[in-house]
Amino acid sequence: MSQHLEGQTAIITGGMRGIGLGIAKRLRQAGANIVIWDLNVDQWDASAAGFTPTLRQAVNVASLASVEAAFAEVVEQLGRVDILVNNAGINGPVVESWNYPVEAWDQVLAIDLTGVFYCCRTAIPHMRERQYGRIVNVASMAGKDGVQYISAYSAAKAGVIAFTKSAAKELAQDGVLLNCIAPAMVETGLMAEMTPEHIAASKAKIPMGRFLQIEEIANMVTWIAGPECSFTTGFVFDLSGGRATY
Ligand SMILES: NC(=O)C1=CN([C@@H]2O[C@H](COP(=O)(O)OP(=O)(O)OC[C@H]3O[C@@H](n4cnc5c(N)ncnc54)[C@H](O)[C@@H]3O)[C@@H](O)[C@H]2O)C=CC1
Numbered sequence: 439m440s441q442h443l444e445g446q447t448a449i450i451t452g453g454m455r456g457i458g459l460g461i462a463k464r465l466r467q468a469g470a471n472i473v474i475w476d477l478n479v480d481q482w483d484a485s486a487a488g489f490t491p492t493l494r495q496a497v498n499v500a501s502l503a504s505v506e507a508a509f510a511e512v513v514e515q516l517g518r519v520d521i522l523v524n525n526a527g528i529n530g531p532v533v534e535s536w537n538y539p540v541e542a543w544d545q546v547l548a549i550d551l552t553g554v555f556y557c558c559r560t561a562i563p564h565m566r567e568r569q570y571g572r573i574v575n576v577a578s579m580a581g582k583d584g585v586q587y588i589s590a591y592s593a594a595k596a597g598v599i600a601f602t603k604s605a606a607k608e609l610a611q612d613g614v615l616l617n618c619i620a621p622a623m624v625e626t627g628l629m630a631e632m633t634p635e636h637i638a639a640s641k642a643k644i645p646m647g648r649f650l651q652i653e654e655i656a657n658m659v660t661w662i663a664g665p666e667c668s669f670t671t672g673f674v675f676d677l678s679g680g681r682a683t684y
């Protein structure tokens with residue numbers, strides 16, 4: 439396997455399980471030193487993951503103070519951050535938009551959108567100073583299409599796409615590239631929060647007729663996060679099994 443990220447440092451938010459863990463594992467195989475940020479980082483299953491991260495930090499991405507303190511510690515201990523994967527996210531209630539609880543709306547937006555902004559805001563000055571960085575924001579097909587009964591999640595993911603495009607233009611001459619991925623449904627803890635009817639409806643929208651696999655996301659992210667991705671910024675890379683039409 440290519441070791442093209444040897445010596446680089448990658449932060450993966452929400453990296454304790456699911457898609458984030460899969461991305462972390464694959465970036466490690468490519469040679470990167472891995473920093474895991476998650477709400478609770480006590481339980482690391484090294485035999486299941488197949489590696490031990492260089493650092494694990496308890497971070498709430500919805501708290502700027504938490505993000506800034508953790509980032510400073512990474513720079514102090516490892517000296518550099520080359521890759522930031524903004525993966526942490528929640529779904530929230532599955533309910534009509536007009537009945538969506540206001541507190542839950544605020545929480546979904548705080549984690550899924552503002553959390554991405556906080557992590558980028560914190561990492562970008564360091565990357566600009568080094569004139570190198572790769573930021574991969576995990577959006578969703580829900581952010582492109584809008585999915586019924588998960589309006590806060592869909593709105594937050596649409597916001598992640600627009601934020602990525604804006605910041606990418608600002609940083610295009612600084613060696614700092616920002617891109618998004620827009621996965622369709624993957625069988626993780628997050629998907630389990632959907633109702634069986636919604637899961638079946640989502641699967642039915644995918645021409646390939648199957649769910650996306652975590653390894654497929656991790657492989658794509660590993661390329662986007664590396665130096666070979668050199669002329670693409672502000673882009674949304676779909677993982678939709680043929681579903682995406684734009
Ligand atoms: N599972 C799916 O079908 C899809 C997922 N996605 C996105 O992929 C990303 C990962 O999702 P999954 O792995 O499925 O979810 P998951 O629920 O399995 O994992 C999410 C991780 O994020 C962490 N997290 C949640 N809130 C946090 C916070 N405030 N600060 C730090 N960490 C926090 C959780 O503790 C957990 O480890 C999310 O952004 C999700 O929206 C996108 C498209 C489809």
Ligand SMILES: CC(C)c1ccc(C(=O)O)c(O)c1O
Binds near residue numbers: 624
């Ligand atoms: C698992 C998350 C909440 C989710 C659910 C449904 C869709 C979809 O139908 O497109 C998504 O893209 C998701 O990210």
